[in-house]
Amino acid sequence: MKLEHHYAALGDAFSSHVAIQPLHEQRLVECNQTLASFLEIDFKSPETRAILLGEESVPNSLSMVYAGHQFGGFSPQLGDGRGVLLGEIRAPDGRLYDLHMKGAGLTPYSRRGDGRAVLRSCIREYLASEAMAALQIPTSRALALFDSREAVYREIPEPGAMLLRSAHGHIRFGHFEYFFYQGKQDELQQLIDYCLKQYFPDALTAEQPLVAMLFEVVKRTAQMIAKWQSVGFQHGVMNTDNFSMTGETIDYGPYGFMEDFDEGWVCNHSDYEGRYAFSRQPGVGLWNLNCLMRCFSEHLSRDQLVAILQTYETQLQTHYDHLMMAKMGLQKQQDLHALLPPLLQLMSKEKMDYTLFFRLLSSLEQNDFAPILDEVIDREAMRDWLHEYQSVRLKEDGDWSSVSDAMLAVNPKFILRNYLAHEAIQAAERGDYLPFRRLLNVLNSPFADHDAANDLAQRAPEWGKSLEVSCSS
Ligand code: AMP
Numbered sequence: 001m002k003l004e005h006h007y008a009a010l011g012d013a014f015s016s017h018v019a020i021q022p023l024h025e026q027r028l029v030e031c032n033q034t035l036a037s038f039l040e041i042d043f044k045s046p047e048t049r050a051i052l053l054g055e056e057s058v059p060n061s062l063s064m065v066y067a068g069h070q071f072g073g074f075s076p077q078l079g080d081g082r083g084v085l086l087g088e089i090r091a092p093d094g095r096l097y098d099l100h101m102k103g104a105g106l107t108p109y110s111r112r113g114d115g116r117a118v119l120r121s122c123i124r125e126y127l128a129s130e131a132m133a134a135l136q137i138p139t140s141r142a143l144a145l146f147d148s149r150e151a152v153y154r155e156i157p158e159p160g161a162m163l164l165r166s167a168h169g170h171i172r173f174g175h176f177e178y179f180f181y182q183g184k185q186d187e188l189q190q191l192i193d194y195c196l197k198q199y200f201p202d203a204l205t206a207e208q209p210l211v212a213m214l215f216e217v218v219k220r221t222a223q224m225i226a227k228w229q230s231v232g233f234q235h236g237v238m239n240t241d242n243f244s245m246t247g248e249t250i251d252y253g254p255y256g257f258m259e260d261f262d263e264g265w266v267c268n269h270s271d272y273e274g275r276y277a278f279s280r281q282p283g284v285g286l287w288n289l290n291c292l293m294r295c296f297s298e299h300l301s302r303d304q305l306v307a308i309l310q311t312y313e314t315q316l317q318t319h320y321d322h323l324m325m326a327k328m329g330l331q332k333q334q335d336l337h338a339l340l341p342p343l344l345q346l347m348s349k350e351k352m353d354y355t356l357f358f359r360l361l362s363s364l365e366q367n368d369f370a371p372i373l374d375e376v377i378d379r380e381a382m383r384d385w386l387h388e389y390q391s392v393r394l395k396e397d398g399d400w401s402s403v404s405d406a407m408l409a410v411n412p413k414f415i416l417r418n419y420l421a422h423e424a425i426q427a428a429e430r431g432d433y434l435p436f437r438r439l440l441n442v443l444n445s446p447f448a449d450h451d452a453a454n455d456l457a458q459r460a461p462e463w464g465k466s467l468e469v470s471c472s473s
């Protein structure tokens, strides 16, 4: 494992030196071999294990300091309260990847927290981030899961754990806010230069590199959120400290994947006002970008910043439309605009399962609507919609079955249902990781049939619909 230390080289204003503090009887229980080989990490190597288990410390490991708008209010100082950045690895694609351990112990930014993570939250992050990666959504990814015999106290004592994860970058919008609101323009400039060099090298050749970088951040954020909306992912805590400059989904907490379709759904039970409700995510993305842009008010004019922000909506809408057209097997945006709104209304009225509906639509025979009609109460309304849909599809190029094949390749059969995560967690807490591995396996290739795992592609039973998830874990 060849660790580099680029972020550490920025200096003390950006982080504090922190080492991994091992848990009692910590052991490696799962690792992501595909990603590990890509990053050339050998989990069998004694040196690597010693570093990851905190037996040997890395001279430059650190916790990052940042700020952030949390639920609309500004917190001038946050930071990795339980995370340690071990360093970066240069992968064969030439890019740097952060190696970050969650649950590694107290840091100067732990505030009232204990610096730890429980097995439940590490498993939730492992499953969700791998599911997102397989759905082609830029995301941090799980590399390894460690469990332990150490009790970590939440409402009740729970097994403590750590999650090793990797992302192209962990620099958050809140990093910029931290320096901007303290008037630390030199550090702000250092951070701009760092991001340009590490994440946006193409922007360096532009006439105004900062402007080019910000256009790209807006684009990546818009595309990330368009993808969330298309698969029904809800982040749950879209604070600016949980938004990465690289446009990767990070900080998996009380997230959720849409089951019964409901645009107003709020997955985070601590989000009392529904600030981060599913349908509000696109708007919050813009709100967060606005916070980020403010940090460059000494560098760029108001008009320039507004012009950059103005590209967001079109980027998001266009990307979302293309994703939804692919999901529905449509070729024209105008057809999507005619067919999608009434469909979503129907889905909402019928409380249809978002994932299963699109999968059913993908395998629908040209003249047999029964598989979908059998799922609804208002058969008349659904039949009308299906007729409209059918007539549009029949006017398009390509035969019905090849379009259906293309739809099956973009509409997952498997999604991370909350109750499935819950069952995998309960088993893992008893020391049985088989359900976790079985679930992970289908989430890693969610478009495949996995006939032996049909039980993992079903709607939640009643008890599984009311499970609560909230912020701190
Ligand atoms: P989040 O909204 O989950 O990203 O967390 C907000 C902040 O709280 C971040 O700075 C986290 O590092 C910190 N945090 C969350 N849980 C803990 C914990 N158990 N101990 C210390 N800090 C924590």
Ligand code: MG
Residues within 6 Å of the ligand: 241, 242, 251
């Ligand atoms: Mg966070």
